[in-house]
Amino acid sequence: MVPLPQALRILLDLAQALDALHRNGILHLRVRPACVRIAGGAEPADAPVARLLAAEALLTEEAVQAPSSEPQDPRYTAPELTGRTAAHADARTDLYLLGLLGWRLLAGRLPFDAVDPLGWLHAHLAVQPSHLKTQRPDVPQPLGELLRSLLAKSPADRPASARAVAHDLRRCLDALSLPQHVHGVAQDVALRARHARFQPPRALVGRAVERNLLREALARASQGAVEAVALIGSSGIGKTALAADLKPDVLGLGGLFAMAKSDQLGSARPFALLADLLEALGQQLLRAPRPVAALGPDGGALAALSPQLAAALGLNAADSAVPSAHARQRLLVALVRLLAALGREQPVVLVIDDVQWSDADSLALLAGALSDRAVQRVFLLMLERSDTGWTARSDELVRPLRPQTVALRPLGEADVGNWLALALPGGLQQPAQALARIAARSAGNPMFLGQLVKTMVLQGQLVPDAGGRWQLDEHSPAWDALPDSVLEAASRGVHALGPADAELLAYAARLGTRFDARLLASLTGRDLARTEDALRAAQAELLLEAVNDSPGSDGKLWRFAHDRLQQAAYELAPGDASLRLHLRIGRTLRDAAEPGQLFETCRHLNLAVHLLEPGELPGLLRLNHEAGRQARERAGFAQYAALMRCAVALLPQCALDAAECRVLLHDAAEALVLELDFDAGDACLAQAEAIAGDPLETARGAELRMQWLIAQERTEEAFRLGLAALARIGLR
Numbered sequence: 001m002v003p004l005p006q007a008l009r010i011l012l013d014l015a016q017a018l019d020a021l022h023r024n025g026i027l028h029l030r031v032r033p034a035c036v037r038i039a040g041g042a043e044p045a046d047a048p049v050a051r052l053l054a055a056e057a058l059l060t061e062e063a064v065q066a067p068s069s070e071p072q073d074p075r076y077t078a079p080e081l082t083g084r085t086a087a088h089a090d091a092r093t094d095l096y097l098l099g100l101l102g103w104r105l106l107a108g109r110l111p112f113d114a115v116d117p118l119g120w121l122h123a124h125l126a127v128q129p130s131h132l133k134t135q136r137p138d139v140p141q142p143l144g145e146l147l148r149s150l151l152a153k154s155p156a157d158r159p160a161s162a163r164a165v166a167h168d169l170r171r172c173l174d175a176l177s178l179p180q181h182v183h184g185v186a187q188d189v190a191l192r193a194r195h196a197r198f199q200p201p202r203a204l205v206g207r208a209v210e211r212n213l214l215r216e217a218l219a220r221a222s223q224g225a226v227e228a229v230a231l232i233g234s235s236g237i238g239k240t241a242l243a244a245d246l247k248p249d250v251l252g253l254g255g256l257f258a259m260a261k262s263d264q265l266g267s268a269r270p271f272a273l274l275a276d277l278l279e280a281l282g283q284q285l286l287r288a289p290r291p292v293a294a295l296g297p298d299g300g301a302l303a304a305l306s307p308q309l310a311a312a313l314g315l316n317a318a319d320s321a322v323p324s325a326h327a328r329q330r331l332l333v334a335l336v337r338l339l340a341a342l343g344r345e346q347p348v349v350l351v352i353d354d355v356q357w358s359d360a361d362s363l364a365l366l367a368g369a370l371s372d373r374a375v376q377r378v379f380l381l382m383l384e385r386s387d388t389g390w391t392a393r394s395d396e397l398v399r400p401l402r403p404q405t406v407a408l409r410p411l412g413e414a415d416v417g418n419w420l421a422l423a424l425p426g427g428l429q430q431p432a433q434a435l436a437r438i439a440a441r442s443a444g445n446p447m448f449l450g451q452l453v454k455t456m457v458l459q460g461q462l463v464p465d466a467g468g469r470w471q472l473d474e475h476s477p478a479w480d481a482l483p484d485s486v487l488e489a490a491s492r493g494v495h496a497l498g499p500a501d502a503e504l505l506a507y508a509a510r511l512g513t514r515f516d517a518r519l520l521a522s523l524t525g526r527d528l529a530r531t532e533d534a535l536r537a538a539q540a541e542l543l544l545e546a547v548n549d550s551p552g553s554d555g556k557l558w559r560f561a562h563d564r565l566q567q568a569a570y571e572l573a574p575g576d577a578s579l580r581l582h583l584r585i586g587r588t589l590r591d592a593a594e595p596g597q598l599f600e601t602c603r604h605l606n607l608a609v610h611l612l613e614p615g616e617l618p619g620l621l622r623l624n625h626e627a628g629r630q631a632r633e634r635a636g637f638a639q640y641a642a643l644m645r646c647a648v649a650l651l652p653q654c655a656l657d658a659a660e661c662r663v664l665l666h667d668a669a670e671a672l673v674l675e676l677d678f679d680a681g682d683a684c685l686a687q688a689e690a691i692a693g694d695p696l697e698t699a700r701g702a703e704l705r706m707q708w709l710i711a712q713e714r715t716e717e718a719f720r721l722g723l724a725a726l727a728r729i730g731l732r
Contacts, residue, residue: 001108004138006048008173010038011102013050015166018098022091022162022458024496027537028052029089031097032076033104074120075110076100079153081536082121089540091458092155095165099150107135111151125153142191143172149193160198160457164464168193196464198457200450201422204245206415207238213406214246214381221379222253222347226370228380228401230355233408235564236447236486239383242408243351246381255347255377256284261513262357264563265570268603268627268643270636273362274335275305277350281342282308293341298334301327304634307596309338317633327635328365335369343377354563355382361638363397371400410444419446423453426468434472441482447562451489451542455482486564493541494568500524501534502572505543508558509569510581510604514547517556522588532556543569583608590623599639602627606646614653621650625664628671641675644668648684662691662701669704673711681708695729 002010014036021028028035035053078096080087103111111129114120129151132144146168152158159165168191204211210231217227231239243259250257260276269275285292292313295302303310303317310317342348350366352358370378382403411419416439420428428434438456442449456462461482462470483489494505507523508515521531535558538544543565547557560566573581586604589597605612605620612620628643648668651661665688672681685708688701702725709718 001136002105004106005173005176007102007105008143008169008176009048010036010050010105011098012166012169012173014052014098014101015162015169017050017052018091018094019162019166019458022094023460026496026498027089027091027540028094029081029097029533029537029540030076031094031101032073033101034073036101074117075114077120077124079124080155082124084121084125087155088542089536090155090542091161091540092158093540095150095158095162096152096155098162098165099147102147102150103129103132106132106139106147109135140172142168146191146193156197156199159193160196160464163458163460164193164196192464192466192468196468196470197425198423198453199425200454201419203422204238204241205419205422205446206411207242207408210242210406210408211245213404214242215249217381217404218246218249218253218347218349218379221349221377222255224376226375226378226380226401228370228382228398228403230382230384230398230403230405231408232384232386232405234387234445235385236445236562237408237410238446239385239408240353241446243353243381243383246349250347250349253347254345255349256281256342257349257351258284259351259353261353261559262355262359263513264354264357264567265510265512266357267359267512268599268639270599270631270634270639271305271331271359271362271365273352273358274365275362277352278302278306278309281348282306282310282312285309285312293337293344295334295337295341298330298337301331301334301635302338327632328637331635332365332368335365336372336374339369339378340372340374340376343375345377347377347379349379349381351381351383353383355384359638360397361636367398367400411439411446411449412444413439416442416444416449419449420453423450424462424470426464426470429465429469429471434470437472437474443485445486448483448486448489451486452482454542455489486562490543490562490564491568493543494565494572496541497538500526501538502569504531504534505538505569506572507581507585508544509560509566509572510578510585512600513566514557514559517558519588523584579608579611583611590619598623598627598630602643602646609646609650617650618654618656621647621654621656621664624650625667628667632667632671637671637674641671641677644671645680658691658693659697662688662693662697665691666697666700666704669708673704673708676711678708678712699725699729 001007014031018028018031031052037051037053039049039051076097078089078093079085080089080093100110103109111132112120112123112127114123129148132139132147133141146159146165150158150165171191214229214231217229221227231242233239247257258277258280260273260280262273286308289312295313295315299313299315300317303315309315339348355363366380369375370380380398380401380403382398386407413435417431417435420435420438438449438453442452453462459482461473463473464470483492494502497505504520504524504526507520511519517531517535518528520526520535521528524531526534535544535546539546539558542561544558545561547559560569570578582604586601586608589601589604602620602623605623609617609620624643624647628640628647631637631639631643644664644667647664651664656664665684669681669684669688672678672684685701685705693701702721706718706721706725709715709721
């Protein structure tokens with residue numbers, strides 16, 4: 001065991017080091033003996049100096065010493081790092097690890113005993129440490145209680161900051177130096193850290209009116225109505241939280257709740273929003289099967305968009321093949337039948353997050369289906385940001401549904417006070433003065449309020465006293481350095497990352513609303529364990545969230561906690577650096593050749609096409625052609641045209657044989673005519689007509705030329721062309 005003064009000195013140095021890291025937005029998450037360096041003086045009585053080795057340096061050192069070792073030592077971990085709790089890692093995770101070190105220093109052993117990783121996992125999750133005083137009688141009661149509070153299983157029950165812990169350790173060390181306490185620390189020294197608690201409330205605050213409006217709409221839908229509500233507000237105002245708050249009520253009625261988020265960067269998939277909603281419905285039907293009336297042969301159109309729905313309802317995508325001109329109508333019929341079947345007895349709630357970025361095809365199809373009289377008990381909830389500077393087409397597309405508009409306002413000062421009362425259970429000193437200052441600074445934005453108060457706790461603008469009450473330090477030099485908005489707070493969190501983690505999130509931002517840790521590991525060259533460590537560290541800083549609602553994800557799916565964070569991460573790599581990231585993503589997806597990634601493969605490679613090697617261009621041309629055909633099968637005609645344009649643009653640089661070239665040009669002409677781009681369609685047809693072909697290819701060209709004419713209401717010319725084509729093959 002380490003003598004008490006030296007142990008306190010070491011713990012104080014480590015707490016101060018953690019405080020410095022946390023105030024700069026950095027978590028360590030690997031605090032253990034291997035990362036502590038202690039330099040002692042020449043004499044035994046000299047005070048030791050402890051230095052905390054950076055986590056990245058520790059990883060490098062361990063990899064050299066034991067390349068096959070696990071990156072996470074099971075003895076030195078925290079409950080929230082095991083993946084077995086709902087809590088996220090944050091600054092208090094480092095305090096748990098500091099508590100383990102404190103026990104080791106003061107008792108000469110860890111607070112738990114185990115013989116294997118599973119035993120250590122159980123200990124960290126379920127075993128309470130004994131009182132330190134039973135292991136070492138000279139440890140004063142307040143210090144023992146401080147160490148015990150650091151080892152609380154829930155982060156919410158630990159001290160709020162390393163700063164408060166360092167303050168208490170300093171008081172213990174100072175008390176030890178007093179003449180009357182030469183032989184020990186005063187047993188009654190007043191410590192404050194273990195009383196200091198900070199936990200952002202999970203409950204909605206100040207939204208009773210809006211909650212009631214949504215529940216009234218749900219009640220009407222449950223009685224048979226089709227309801228549409230547009231929930232509008234600025235970034236971070238609480239739209240998504242309100243929608244999620246509705247889910248338990250929907251499930252309690254035996255209903256279905258499907259939520260999909262539109263990507264601000266767009267998606268290459270046809271009907272991306274609708275496909276995500278169908279996937280969410282399919283996942284719920286797989287988890288809790290229920291009888292659903294047969295959708296008939298048109299159901300195959302939905303199967304092409306959603307494998308999960310196809311598996312739940314036994315649909316076959318091969319049944320969806322119809323002429324392009326009829327594909328969109330067939331998809332609409334199938335969607336009407338699905339919603340009518342699902343809403344026959346229980347409500348179906350469809351939530352569109354960031355509707356302002358939704359693809360127009362999905363919105364138009366949803367509006368058409370929900371306008372059908374056969375559909376009942378459906379509630380469409382659209383969440384729209386009011387501060388994007390982007391004019392939403394959703395207003396025009398869903399106008400037939402006559403949506404009710406609900407505008408979310410900033411929280412008032414009383415609501416901010418209620419929020420603070422839940423987040424800081426010890427209360428505020430001079431509450432009126434502190435409340436006014438915090439309410440004004442946060443502008444009543446719930447997301448920013450949480451970011452702001454967390455920053456104030458870590459940086460010392462909010463400091464607890466011995467009773468756990470929080471005092472606002474208005475004269476702190478760091479006050480003016482606090483963020484002024486949600487965007488600034490998000491950007492600070494992202495830009496505080498080290499180069500390796502910044503690259504990781506820059507890749508993630510380009511992968512869309514959800515991304516796979518395994519793909520990120522492949523892109524960055526890290527192993528999966530260390531990639532997941534980095535993602536958990538970003539989660540602790542409220543940058544990311546784990547996604548656990550997708551079958552087959554194996555806990556490897558993640559998303560940004562907010563689209564502002566995705567935006568900030570995307571901007572970490574501007575210009576050509578951004579294109580190089582897209583290029584690596586595209587090549588990685590292409591080489592993996594997963595069928596479900598074809599559209600994304602094309603999107604990334606097309607963005608970086610000028611960086612590709614000449615030998616890669618024919619392959620990209622064929623990928624675009626195949627993706628275009630798949631888009632046509634799903635009635636995604638806008639994507640069909642866009643992909644075929646990319647393929648045709650590559651033709652001059654690719655040596656294709658005449659037959660392949662003609663087929664490509666015919667498909668491109670069809671796609672462009674479907675999108676009413678007649679000039680471009682005419683150019684493709686002219687190119688194809690200049691290439692010699694067999695009678696069937698010639699007939700296919702004539703058929704497409706007729707479609708081109710009919711789409712322009714030139715029916716008589718199309719009739720004459722058809723007669724001439726028949727004559728050429730001997731039919732009169």
